[in-house]
Amino acid sequence: MKLFLSGDEAIARGAYEYGATFAAAYPGTPSTEVVENLIPYKEIYAEWSTNEKVALEVGLGASLAGARVIVAMKHVGVNVAADPLFTAAYTGVNGGLILVSADDPSMHSSQNEQDNRNVAPFAKIPMLEPSDSQEAKDLVGVGFKISEEMDTPVLMRITTRIAHGKGLVECGQRQEVPLREYKKQSAKYCMVPAFARPRREAVEERTARLKEFSETFPYNRIEWGPKDVGIITSGISYQYAKEVFGASVSYLKLTLTWPLPEKLIREFASQVKKVYVIEELDPYLETQIKALGIDVIGKDVIPNMFELSAEILRERILGEEPAKDNALDVAIPPRPPVLCAGCPHRPVFYTLKKMKVPVMGDIGCYGLGVMPPLEAVDTTVCMGASIGMAHGFQKANAWVGQDKKAVGVLGDSTFFHSGMTGLADMVFNKGAGVVVVLDNRTTAMTGHQPHPGTGITAKGEVSEPIQIEDVARSMGITDVAVVDSYDLAAVENAIRHALDFNGPSVVICKRACALLKGLPKMPPLTIDQDKCTKCHTCLRTGCPALVHHPDKSVTIDPNACTGCTVCAQVCRFDAIGKVGGEVRG
Amino acid sequence: MANKVTNVLLVGVGGQGTILAARILSGVLQEAGYDVKMSEVHGMSQRGGSVVTFVRYGEKVYSPLVEKGTADLILSFEKLEALRWLPYLKPEGTMVVNDLALLPAPVLLGKAEYPYNALDVLREKAKKLITLDAAKIAEEKVGNIRTQNVVLLGALANNMDIPTETWEKVVRESVPPKTVDVNLKAFAAGRQYQ
Ligand SMILES: Cc1ncc(C[n+]2csc(CCOP(=O)(O)OP(=O)(O)O)c2C)c(N)n1
Numbered sequence: 001m002k003l004f005l006s007g008d009e010a011i012a013r014g015a016y017e018y019g020a021t022f023a024a025a026y027p028g029t030p031s032t033e034v035v036e037n038l039i040p041y042k043e044i045y046a047e048w049s050t051n052e053k054v055a056l057e058v059g060l061g062a063s064l065a066g067a068r069v070i071v072a073m074k075h076v077g078v079n080v081a082a083d084p085l086f087t088a089a090y091t092g093v094n095g096g097l098i099l100v101s102a103d104d105p106s107m108h109s110s111q112n113e114q115d116n117r118n119v120a121p122f123a124k125i126p127m128l129e130p131s132d133s134q135e136a137k138d139l140v141g142v143g144f145k146i147s148e149e150m151d152t153p154v155l156m157r158i159t160t161r162i163a164h165g166k167g168l169v170e171c172g173q174r175q176e177v178p179l180r181e182y183k184k185q186s187a188k189y190c191m192v193p194a195f196a197r198p199r200r201e202a203v204e205e206r207t208a209r210l211k212e213f214s215e216t217f218p219y220n221r222i223e224w225g226p227k228d229v230g231i232i233t234s235g236i237s238y239q240y241a242k243e244v245f246g247a248s249v250s251y252l253k254l255t256l257t258w259p260l261p262e263k264l265i266r267e268f269a270s271q272v273k274k275v276y277v278i279e280e281l282d283p284y285l286e287t288q289i290k291a292l293g294i295d296v297i298g299k300d301v302i303p304n305m306f307e308l309s310a311e312i313l314r315e316r317i318l319g320e321e322p323a324k325d326n327a328l329d330v331a332i333p334p335r336p337p338v339l340c341a342g343c344p345h346r347p348v349f350y351t352l353k354k355m356k357v358p359v360m361g362d363i364g365c366y367g368l369g370v371m372p373p374l375e376a377v378d379t380t381v382c383m384g385a386s387i388g389m390a391h392g393f394q395k396a397n398a399w400v401g402q403d404k405k406a407v408g409v410l411g412d413s414t415f416f417h418s419g420m421t422g423l424a425d426m427v428f429n430k431g432a433g434v435v436v437v438l439d440n441r442t443t444a445m446t447g448h449q450p451h452p453g454t455g456i457t458a459k460g461e462v463s464e465p466i467q468i469e470d471v472a473r474s475m476g477i478t479d480v481a482v483v484d485s486y487d488l489a490a491v492e493n494a495i496r497h498a499l500d501f502n503g504p505s506v507v508i509c510k511r512a513c514a515l516l517k518g519l520p521k522m523p524p525l526t527i528d529q530d531k532c533t534k535c536h537t538c539l540r541t542g543c544p545a546l547v548h549h550p551d552k553s554v555t556i557d558p559n560a561c562t563g564c565t566v567c568a569q570v571c572r573f574d575a576i577g578k579v580g581g582e583v584r585g
Numbered sequence: 586m587a588n589k590v591t592n593v594l595l596v597g598v599g600g601q602g603t604i605l606a607a608r609i610l611s612g613v614l615q616e617a618g619y620d621v622k623m624s625e626v627h628g629m630s631q632r633g634g635s636v637v638t639f640v641r642y643g644e645k646v647y648s649p650l651v652e653k654g655t656a657d658l659i660l661s662f663e664k665l666e667a668l669r670w671l672p673y674l675k676p677e678g679t680m681v682v683n684d685l686a687l688l689p690a691p692v693l694l695g696k697a698e699y700p701y702n703a704l705d706v707l708r709e710k711a712k713k714l715i716t717l718d719a720a721k722i723a724e725e726k727v728g729n730i731r732t733q734n735v736v737l738l739g740a741l742a743n744n745m746d747i748p749t750e751t752w753e754k755v756v757r758e759s760v761p762p763k764t765v766d767v768n769l770k771a772f773a774a775g776r777q778y779q
Contacts, residue, residue, distance in 0.1 A: 004611055004621065030626075108626045132622075165649035166623040168615060236649075243648035246588075311652045323654030325672045330706050332669050333697035335598065335689035337632035368632065373694060539694055544633055547688060548695040 012037035014140025019177025027446035028074030030163035031102035052077035066179030092151035096144030115281035120258035219255035230272030342514030342562025344485035362410035384418025413443035485511035522563030531575035590643035597662030624649035732771035739775020
């Protein structure tokens, strides 16, 4: 049976077919669909963990219990999970453990671009790089075997075009794999220095075995063609190379890309006249191959940043002219993503902009608060950074006698992911920062996954919702306010009060994401054109339901408007109301 | 025989439902026995941004991405997006455009102008241009505004060499059972536009 699957879906399918019973992840584009597609299988336990470090620890625990496990995250998630990962390389596993790292070259949905192939040699764990959906599925089975036989976590590294690119995949039946028996082995699992040193040596022995294995691993394969040019490549780059060079060259397609098959590489290179290494991002293969003393062409011609493409290869290697843009004598306005109509983050950013305070932002839909006209966010670094940065900003000022605060703004999912530790730090170190939690009752950016505050698990079970206000109070914070995000006056009062308060403050702005299903419908608003003075204050909210016409008049698109009333609250001329009635408060 | 690969772009605005259309299209190509690859980017772009789905099919497809100037067919769900993706069209390619203007944020804010003459510009540049007002057709001829995507697929299908039965089979399998008839009607309505 052939199914048309994305790489993420294929990995999920592979986990199902090859007997996984356990999956843990924190969502992040482009990795989210791996675990999302495992949730429906009744044979597999799946959870959204609070963050990637926890997901990997949960996965390692399940592996020791004897289960075959998939843990998935985006590239930056691996930074968060690095601590358990680098030591899991020493402990090894019991049931097969695959960590999927989905990298995002060109940063379609990410704050940075990193080549996580570098993680494999750094952590000393084997790495598999599929080139399409079929391989993604098959390599899950291969990966579980390598993991169990070599006693190691396996890194499966994919990129956006593999994760979200779809292709036909031959699918099979599920094999049931019973839990392997757990045996207490402190010398293997307790990495105190005395036990860690022998395990460090065990890692080297394993690497030597993996090197041998890599030489004859059938997915590391040579495709002989004319021998004037040889191309060494892996992952999605293989497809671009095949697209451009077809049958006119020879290929060494690498799939187990750490440790590399040195003999195979030498053999291939010795038989072709000229070797190109075609890879996206870092000169990962190139550096290692050059270290073998083999002369190759790589990053001298191929860029080391952003996505690779067939076009780039045509231009840089074949010297072909890039296709000319159809010159148009009309300007094409950009269409950037925007906060949705009715987004509860909007009124909070509107208020913060008005208050002109430094805003240490975070990662989530609210990253869009940096765009005009809201332009309320000063910084975006990584998940959870808002709180630590707001604390540092306030402290650095206080240290030299300046009373200058910053507001840290983060989402509810981010609060549980990595906001809580920052908040504890602020309390412990006598900070006086202001933390605003945009509690939209979901992880919106990545497609509405539940989190510890929502009281529902990935599998749809009801659990105990953790209240953010309770967490803050239990840390000893006395200045905690909960307000309705749609109530502009309440939001402003709460933040003003917090800025004046001499100690740490938390303001929770609560209102469900407007895209969540099953919310009560509110009637759309309309603008009374007789009362409207065309002052355009409403446009400063940046709501996409407001339409600015060439004659400077503004109307509301009734299909887009969710009736949140934020525009009505900012209107000084009382011109915005419900169709045929006044505004709902 | 040379490995001929056909390149199709589906473009529009996040939230317009290009995804269902892409699913039906790829289902049809699979059913017709082709190797198919499709690539789209999820995430940020869903929040009302410009979206594109690349679909490639033939005997054997390698890259999932369509290169500039090589698209045989572009189906655009919106006029400005048709202009934006025009550089991907082959000189002899065909463009099917939904006669709909969705104003992007800079236009809504009065910071940029919408190119209302988009269809005139396209007519000059694209060898073959088919335009239709899918919302109007869905509402007036089909009687269900939510079938716009399938109307557009009908217009796309005219430019592809795939039997009608294959399209109808996949449409039937891809939409909720209760809406099969209305979607088949929408597909037929779209086919009127060539
Ligand atoms: C370490 C890390 N993991 C995952 C992501 C992907 N990611 C970006 S925003 C986000 C969710 C944010 O959810 P929340 O804080 O509730 O904000 P919302 O999107 O709902 O506004 C995730 C998972 C990331 N950028 N970094």
